[in-house]
Amino acid sequence: MGLQDKKDIFSFIMINLLLTSIVSGSTDTITSSIPLKDGDTIISSRGLFELGFFSPGNSKNRYIGIWYKNIPAKTVVWVANRETPVIDNSGMLKITNPGVLTLTNDKNTIVWSSNVSKAAPNPIAQLLDSGNLVVRDKNDNINFVWQSFDYPGDTLLPGMKMGKDLVTGRESYITSWKNDDDPSTGEYTFGCDVTGYPHQVIKKGQVLQYRSEPWNGIDFGGISVLPQNAIYKFDMVFNEHEVLYTYKMFNSSMISRLTMNHSGVAQRWVWADQAKDWIVYFSIPAADGCDLVCGAYGTCAINSFPKCGCLDKFVPKYQNEWNGANWSKGCVRKRPLNCKTDGFVKHANIKLPDFQYSMFYKNVTLAQCEKLCLKNCSCVAYANILKTGGTGCMLWMGDLVDIQEGPSFSSVLYVRMASSDLGLFTKMCKHEGFD
Template structure:
């Protein structure tokens, strides 16, 4: 009995040890060495758990399998794929690193589906997924990262991660460029690629096949000339971008930021997208994309023209090459000079706020000032234009153009100055054109001031009329006595006929009249020269009404048609009427 218990305990202990070994073996790791594999369903995880390498399907429920790297918090966001042109067709893929330091991806039949190249061998090769998302092969005896045998950052797919280079090595010939997916669920290389074109002065471009689809422009010390919208992003201090140009390489690179993750993607439609998210959030935020509008399309206006709000215009001193097409918004033919250049009789005209032209036909010298740049361009008859290559600290460096000026646009904020060679005879035209434009602006301003004055004057008159009308209407409402219509008074007095005139006072005539109901009245029609205002008239009528007593003729009401004022009294066939209307009591005080 005791022996069985001992055997049972030994078996349990052995099983527990095996379980611990299996769990330890299956625990997430960031590296493997020769003899260890990553099979479909297993993964490498970077030490800070930002990135994960493993197998995935695209589309999600398909049998096609790819070896890729994605964000652990966002598994659907794949940033790199090893076998994007040769998918596995089952779930039996295996990843190994050889003793020589090569990475191989094999299928169920052990056929090699994909492998890495290498420039040398290593004594103790290690395949490791770094916190940056870079999959590397290094020599385990070398603690640094300077002498890598291979790295995925040298072979980008559609995504540029912080720390990755976009550019070219002039020593090895390696191109660090992005290539879009072929389709939304097809990771194979698509039509669009994003790269730093090293021809002339290096610039950011997106190509559709071999044709330029979008040009971000050359680096001006702060950003690419065609991306002024990034000025706000850069000023936030959340991003730091580096552009390096030397005899060994040229590249653009974004630096990592600890509080969030970021990526630049070229999608299957050719758009560049900058997206960010915190490691705790559930979604990505797009902070920039290009092209943004029709003006961002490459060379949409043709040579010597600039685009502004989806509309093209020739530079001053140039005219449409094909006017008929230009009138129908077909701008690709661009513009030509109104006056041909004569090398020894030319000047330079300054254009402000531009996206600098395509720099593939340019040369540059970072050590020159703008004045030296002008002198150099002036001495070379093939030089068409010049500008500073760096806008920092007031500007420095020299860019010279030797061909047609293509792909310019106007930026209200963030554009640069460009100096274009013009025929000297054109200078007078440009000055006259500018003066004419200035005169037109002055004329427009004068006309605008006059119109505004007329509108304000009309508004003041209208408001005063409304106020007067309101006062009149308000006066009628405020009075305790009836207000008679003018038509009633006109009919009662037979249109103020002389036969009904009772007399004339210092402040107006008095007429006798008969109301429709037969009551006789005396109407005192106040003279306009009396100088009495409406408020004063209202107050005095109210006062007369309150003074109704036997010694005064009874006031029946008033009439206020337009700017006229009339008092309607009860008519008495005796002298008291004359006395009270023309006498000393009423006349001095009320009229």
């Protein structure tokens, strides 16, 4: 056998090995010369995530998705073409210059495509072990021209971010599927709201369904995403340019995800390897139904019956409706404010009110915060929201809505009251300059 024959055989073997590797899913990349066909997959380098075509639930439509490779029940964490499925098995995912991912059907029509921030001379698409699908130049491992983490679906993975770019106004949040058979955009979103101070919200369309307390430097009041724990650590980036929430696992072998389901419930899931199943670590809103139900100046207590009451020195606005468990109209003051002679009543173990009509002042002490509120006759309450020893003042200018109370809440709220409603001890303390 001649040298050329040996070279030809060697080339034939190498090409077939390469093709076999690609078809079997042992590669983590898509190149411009070899697209991804329906039936093929790519797998991240450590075998944690897999990308390919799938059909959700009872649907026959085909979508490009990313799921956990080694979890028995296929758990999809990201879908590319949520709104535009391929109706048969003709789909093909390609990477083209200058670095655009395109999904085409049997007519070679583009069904879905990514965008590109800058050109990549030799573009490839790579599935990382984080579950992030990135487009980059094959000679540049650091700079991505596009990444799936910038476009979350119904799942937030470790390292993924949600929040708002305060310069461009672009927001990122997780959005429910329509149903188990349809991954297109559903009614519910879970993300960060920067009104007043960053906090987490669930909305149905534009209607608020749930809100957390504000970020206090440690957590969101210890309720919305739970305090720091042995499983994961979360953080907020909050400056003049951006507001971003993210989290990471303490132990890389543990698997956890945050989802927004089509019933309007955000859930933290942890994979239990021994049980071979997902365990719900927490859900919001909580099943007690204490969110946004008691009206202005009403308070909700999870373990009380009835669960709605009024703040001290407030009474139901419409007593008959209140007695019939219609608490939506809330409560009113027994005595009107005077502005010049008003004081404050301290309420501990409170979930702070809605921030729609609030203002935040940085580097302001609690005593200074009280003075700011007293000077403004529209100010009805104040609080220091930071738990890290810092100074930060929140003022409320409208009715106080969505107040909850209980030992699981750690915030303190100071509510403006007419002087005649202030107790003797409160008056003495204020006269003597004590808190």
